[in-house]
Amino acid sequence: MTAAAATAATTAGRVVTRERVLGVGYIVIAILMVVFLGGGIAGEESKFGLNVGPRPVIPLPDLVVPAQLTVYLLAGICAFAGVVQLLRAGVRWWAVLLGIVAVCLVAAFLTWAAAGRSMSLVGLMSQTLQRSVPIAFGAFSGLLCERSGVVNIAIEGMLLCGAFAAAVAASIAGNVWVGIAAAIVVGGFLGLLLAVLAIRYFVDQIIAGTVINIGAAGLTAFLSSKVLVALPDLNNPPRFLPDKIPGLGDIPIVGPILFTNSLFVYAMFVLILVIHLALFYTRYGLRVRAVGEHPIAAETVGIDVVRTRYINVVLGGMMAGFGGAYFTLGSTGSFDKGMTAGKGFIGLAAMIFGGWTPIGAFFASLIFGFADALQNRLSILNVGIPSEVLLMVPYIVTIAVVAGLVGRVRMPAADGKPFRRE
């Protein structure tokens, strides 16, 4: 099969072959869905909860579907998409078909997991949004730096230090806002360190980022063993609780998902807009993009490349610091060693997936957030998949995204290249 595909690749051209492979793949997925997901759930019903919270203003009935029939139906759609893909190989809307198949697969999986049980769909969506917060902030941090031509692989370390600083500062002051400010300052400081190493000392940007990551992990672990264990009061910050926006928060489905959240989610929405406008509709943004695409040309027309890069990397650091505060002030409420668990790197993948744009990065973060929320839900539901396998899911999704998309999305041309004045 692969040998035949390879021969076809040389004769009929790569694009057509890839489309064919996708088409066959969709049909295979459909068959797997019927066999593995539809097999053991005959006669059961899947119940999806649409309400969250004790007393919704407008209660909705639960969504109940016959499990096996739904899975077969979704498999049918997948198979149909595969046939369309095969017959009209090379069609321009392959991405739409891919999206349809992905949605069907996830829906069938959820139906299978909820067969004979009840799963809160709105709760899952709301958790998806919350879990995408640190990833989105990491992605924003990465894209601010990389739009100006500096690779920021230190997001993980910045998140971790932001989380630590937020916990300690908020605990000392007894005020969440002080915690946020401290996280932003610490993040900005790490951004400055990265900028000095990468821009002033021409340290390889990947190595500079790795230094910050290892140093951040070591320093926060050291301080938490030495200081936080001895003085637990320093690790007991107040938290941001979800605020329901009056009126909007009472709308069924949308309200609990979008309008009953903590500060971090609202800040994320605002930042998407601000970064998008700043990058693409202001003079500053035009300059940043010029520096990231062609620094020498930018320098020639009078843009200060070095200054622009410093500003952006420090801003990126502050962004990641803010995102780090989510871990302690928005989520768990206390600092733990290594609590960011790779979210910074997943944020980088989201940035790549989103094509170095804030809106794209946000939707990519939602996908990773969904993978994270899903593994959490499934381990609570106890569907028979080992929790270890579920915990791998977000990382596998990240690898798939990076491997599948790099080369297909265009990155800033001068990304990662140090700038030297001649």
Next chain:
Amino acid sequence: MSDERPKGPWEGGPDSTFAREIAAGDEALDRPHPTGPGGRRTIWPRIDLRAIGRGLVVPVLAIFTALVIGAFIIVLSDPAFWQELATDPLGAIATGIGNVFAAYGALITGSLGSPTEIVQAIGSGDSKAITMAFQPISETLLSATPLIFAGLAVALGFRAGLFNIGVEGQLYLGAIFAVYAGFAITGLPWFIHLPLAILAGMLGGAIWAFVPGFLKARTGAHEVIVTIMMNYISYQVVMLVLKTPGFQRPGRDDPISQNVLPSATLPPLIPDLRVHVGFFLALIAAAVVSWLLFRSTKGYEFRAVGLNPGAAKYAGMNIGRTTILAMVASGALAGLAGGVEMLGTQGNLTPGFSPGYGFDAIALALLGGSRPLGVVAAAILFGALRAGSTPMQAATGTPVDLVVVIQALVIMFVAAPALVRAIYRIKVGRTTGTEVFSKGWGA
């Protein structure tokens, strides 16, 4: 007429501009290149004491500066220091300095032993006392063993232009494979069983490293992201495997594997001390990597692709295949680190068996200038830090994580020699910046 194509310089053919470029590249990277005087190739870099001295300035100052900053961290992170500072500032500073010397003193005696004890023990002639006195050194070499393998893995990747941050994960896979081969295969004599278990470890690491190598070659996915994700996956794989009946030790609920059989255990070098034959294997591995990189055709290709993929491609090398091969070789070394740790030191697999060897390895490779001999020296130094950090925590309450901070600082200063030169106002002869890894995301 011979239908063979002309031999390239990397195959022992005539010298070319390209070969000179690679030699110049080695030099530009501040490393003595392997071509000795008169163009004769040698395994070891030529012995030029002045050059070695020059090469040691930055690493030595980097370590010194890192230790000084570490000292500030010890003092400033002590809540008692801040309380005393308000009432008795001079006394607080004196106590702080005392604490630093106590911590670093414990670090040194924990890793090298105390000289008086060694002299006394040798004087007394009591073999047990001598063994005890040398125990810290044994612990240092024991810690250095996996570090040498792991450092070589990163160094090999560096030479081929690959930043393998996934050594930690590959090490876990190597450990899984080696332990399984060590307890599941029975009835073999040790001279078959032990090599088999070691090879299994190499295989595990190689398989795990193949994935990022393949993805980089085929799709351009940057190895840094993929290997880090593979690290996180490997932790879950270890947990999963340790819960599997047949792998988990019978009668235990916690995640722990069965014990490696005696026929697959690496014997200790000296009775009653923990340092084992694995240390010698690590030295052999360093020699092999040195030969591979600087004497073999493949090694030349690795270095050519690492320095200038465009030129290497133009010279007819297969970039994709070289990348995969270098990654697999790097992973095999990482697998050896995990395997030897299992078969020699631990004897069974538990989830947290590696205190971050894979990340120390990055510092080692940078500190050692990606040269095998340099990696060995750096690994023994870091082994001493690791071995001494536990007694340090026990004696002075300074957390072992201090060592990680010191390592990060060492990497930073070694990677930014200009920073060290600026701090100590050393005159710059000739600096050449290098940019090897950060070429965006491989698109």
